[in-house]
Amino acid sequence: MTITFVNGKGGVGKSTFCFLTALGLREAGKSVSIEDLDPQKSISAWVDEERDGISKTEQQEFHLIDTRPAIDDQSVHSAIERADRIIMPSTPSPGDLSAVRASYEVVQKFKRKGAKVFVGLNCVRPGTNFSQDAPGILSGLGLPLLQNALPDRQSIQRSVLLGWKAMDPGTQTAVFKLTIEIVS
Ligand SMILES: Nc1ncnc2c1ncn2[C@@H]1O[C@H](COP(=O)(O)OP(=O)(O)OP(=O)(O)O)[C@@H](O)[C@H]1O
Ligand SMILES: [Mg+2]
Numbered sequence: 001m002t003i004t005f006v007n008g009k010g011g012v013g014k015s016t017f018c019f020l021t022a023l024g025l026r027e028a029g030k031s032v033s034i035e036d037l038d039p040q041k042s043i044s045a046w047v048d049e050e051r052d053g054i055s056k057t058e059q060q061e062f063h064l065i066d067t068r069p070a071i072d073d074q075s076v077h078s079a080i081e082r083a084d085r086i087i088m089p090s091t092p093s094p095g096d097l098s099a100v101r102a103s104y105e106v107v108q109k110f111k112r113k114g115a116k117v118f119v120g121l122n123c124v125r126p127g128t129n130f131s132q133d134a135p136g137i138l139s140g141l142g143l144p145l146l147q148n149a150l151p152d153r154q155s156i157q158r159s160v161l162l163g164w165k166a167m168d169p170g171t172q173t174a175v176f177k178l179t180i181e182i183v184s
Contacts, residue, residue, distance in 0.1 A: 001183060002063045004083035006076060008103045010069030012096055013089040013122030015042040016156060018066040021087075022047070022054045023164045024179030027172075031060035037075050038068045046160040062183070071106045080110040085182055086117045087146070092124060092134035101141050120178070121149035148178040 005018040018034065025032045033055040036043045043066045047054050065079045080086055086107050090096045100119055107117055119138055124131045131149075138145045150156065151174055158166040167175065 003085040004065040004079045008071030017089040024175045032062045033060040035065045071103045077110045089122045092130040118146045120146045123152040124149040
């Protein structure tokens with residue numbers, strides 16, 4: 001299964017979503033590879049093949065593609081065309097949510113038949129207005145949403161240096177549930 005993470009907007013959590021999904025799949029005992037199409041090479045820097053067990057060279061059962069913050073780019077279109085799942089990370093900020101719509105339309109144009117597309121909320125702070133309102137805003141925009149979200153946590157930032165074990169148990173559970181939902 002190929003899973004592509006895409007959003008024309010920068011800094012919304014594409015690389016974080018991709019990396020944590022890979023860690024979640026490894027925890028579930030699956031073989032995972034990551035293709036890093038972002039010129040910033042965040043994921044390539046974060047993934048330690050030995051520590052995380054994620055291949056950066058050979059395609060595995062679950063192949064994850066991180067993309068650059070662009071939507072009018074050939075490498076992004078090709079990553080969309082190859083995907084079985086397309087995940088569009090966004091923060092719950094209303095500006096970020098409304099910007100997803102433009103990327104979604106491009107995804108619809110390039111995705112193959114049968115591929116599933118979802119917005120995935122990132123940096124969620126339960127109890128805040130933005131987080132509570134986000135599902136309604138997305139539904140008003142006609143955008144499908146993953147039920148599970150990534151919380152705003154320092155331990156997620158630590159995980160890019162130290163891997164799965166750097167996350168607190170609550171965050172590990174959130175990542176695990178999100179991963180299962182993405183691949184189901
Ligand atoms: N859930 C989270 N909790 C805490 N920090 C987060 C979370 N998600 C992302 N961040 C932080 O926000 C910043 C941007 O995240 P990330 O690099 O994943 O975004 P991106 O969409 O890949 O950015 P770019 O468009 O530049 O590639 C990073 O510093 C990351 O550590
Ligand atoms: Mg990135």
